[in-house]
Amino acid sequence: MESVKLMNRIDTKFAVPMAVLPAILQAAEKDYYAQEIDGKRIATYDTMYYDTDTLDMYIRHHDRQLVRQKIRVRQYVESRLTFLEIKRKNNKGRTKKKRILVPGFALQGDTFGETKKELWSVETFIAAKSRYQWSELSPHLSTKFHRITLVNKAKTERLTIDMDLIWDNVVTGEKKSYDQLVIIELKRDGNVYSPMTKIMLDNRIKPLKISKYCIGTALTSPHLKRNRFKAKIRKIEKMLNV
Numbered sequence: 001m002e003s004v005k006l007m008n009r010i011d012t013k014f015a016v017p018m019a020v021l022p023a024i025l026q027a028a029e030k031d032y033y034a035q036e037i038d039g040k041r042i043a044t045y046d047t048m049y050y051d052t053d054t055l056d057m058y059i060r061h062h063d064r065q066l067v068r069q070k071i072r073v074r075q076y077v078e079s080r081l082t083f084l085e086i087k088r089k090n091n092k093g094r095t096k097k098k099r100i101l102v103p104g105f106a107l108q109g110d111t112f113g114e115t116k117k118e119l120w121s122v123e124t125f126i127a128a129k130s131r132y133q134w135s136e137l138s139p140h141l142s143t144k145f146h147r148i149t150l151v152n153k154a155k156t157e158r159l160t161i162d163m164d165l166i167w168d169n170v171v172t173g174e175k176k177s178y179d180q181l182v183i184i185e186l187k188r189d190g191n192v193y194s195p196m197t198k199i200m201l202d203n204r205i206k207p208l209k210i211s212k213y214c215i216g217t218a219l220t221s222p223h224l225k226r227n228r229f230k231a232k233i234r235k236i237e238k239m240l241n242v
Helices: 018-028 056-062 122-129 195-202 212-220 227-240
Strands: 008-017 032-034 043-051 068-076 081-089 094-101 111-115 118-121 138-152 157-169 175-178 181-188
Touching (some): 008 018, 008 227, 018 195, 056 227, 212 227
Antiparallel strands (some): 008 094, 157 181
8 A cells, every 4th residue: 555655646436336336346356456454444434624614625626626625634543543634636637635644633733744854733734735724724524434445456556445425514513424325436647557447337337526525515514505516416316216
């Protein structure tokens, strides 16, 4: 996994019902390794997304702004690691991720990082790596899910398979879950060959641009504008028969 971090990459996403997942995993078995932690191949992720009071990050995505960001604190439960992460999408369709290790994340003014050479306070990290200031951000959406992570044997791509999605909006108090939805994300450094693209083609599954943060926010904020996401939500719910 250390050799396939892909912090600067091209993402391709797919959404499928849980019933289709066993066939996809069986087809992927000969071309992929599965990440295993303490004997487990399904990991738990607990994420808090931050945004401004006006939900600037959500609105920029909704309004089709090509350059946009997401800021989150993500706990990798089995690994016992917590990172403050900034994901930036540029106008070339590439995703760049910057992060710092934040064990015991809670206090402003503390310094965090993975090495002594790179220690940041939360305030300076956000200011240096994003378009926002820490003082204008607050927690908005908790997202929990289980993940299977695959790496192709050529080590040119990483594949994440997210299941059991639960959203909890800390502002509105609304909750939503899609326990039968699976979001598959293919992460590559360019358009290199991917066995998964053929597997998806064989199963007649087309890519779907989908953001867990934006879909979760749209589902749990009844009065928020979400016209752009309505068709995707309808498509997902039709696929899941809900």
